[in-house]
Amino acid sequence: MTNAYEEYPYAVLLEPVDAGKIGRALLLGIVPAKVSILDPEHKFAEPMIGNASGAMQSAENGVARILWKAGNTGSQWCMLQLGGAGSGGGGTEDKVFLCKVTGGSTGAGYNVQLFADGKDNASTGSGILYVAELALNSTIPAGSWIIGHRIAIQTTGGNET
Numbered sequence: 228m229t230n231a232y233e234e235y236p237y238a239v240l241l242e243p244v245d246a247g248k249i250g251r252a253l254l255l256g257i258v259p260a261k262v263s264i265l266d267p268e269h270k271f272a273e274p275m276i277g278n279a280s281g282a283m284q285s286a287e288n289g290v291a292r293i294l295w296k297a298g299n300t301g302s303q304w305c306m307l308q309l310g311g312a313g314s315g316g317g318g319t320e321d322k323v324f325l326c327k328v329t330g331g332s333t334g335a336g337y338n339v340q341l342f343a344d345g346k347d348n349a350s351t352g353s354g355i356l357y358v359a360e361l362a363l364n365s366t367i368p369a370g371s372w373i374i375g376h377r378i379a380i381q382t383t384g385g386n387e388t
Contacts, residue, residue, distance in 0.1 A: 255310035
């Protein structure tokens with residue numbers, strides 16, 4: 228990635244792609260990727276400017292939120308959240324949250340614990356998540372980890388802002 232492409236969307240390839248060919252990539256969602264962890268406190272990842280392969284490094288702000296990492300320093304496998312990560316705002320404008328389902332149903336909404344700082348940290352609140360994409364007879368089991376968008380969550384307590 229070079230400085231000329233800084234304002235363009237960033238995606239992570241899901242498969243090797245030969246030059247001049249088309250391949251699958253993820254622009255929005257959760258994806259595993261290798262990240263050079265520069266500081267164990269960094270919660271975001273960004274492309275390394277000038278790196279032609281699009282390698283990523285940890286940062287205070289960036290194009291992806293680090294949800295989980297294998298280690299504290301060096302090149303590590305991470306689970307990244309692309310899109311809606313709140314990058315650039317220190318996490319105060321998050322649009323999506325990592326949620327742990329504690330009960331509920333598709334029709335009534337799912338009771339969830341919110342984990343804005345990742346599942347290895349304390350819950351940052353609770354709410355009811357309304358999932359419109361499931362059939363009414365579908366269920367998400369308690370204990371499942373899912374991503375919820377802020378507009379679909381009615382907060383009910385905790386430390387939400």
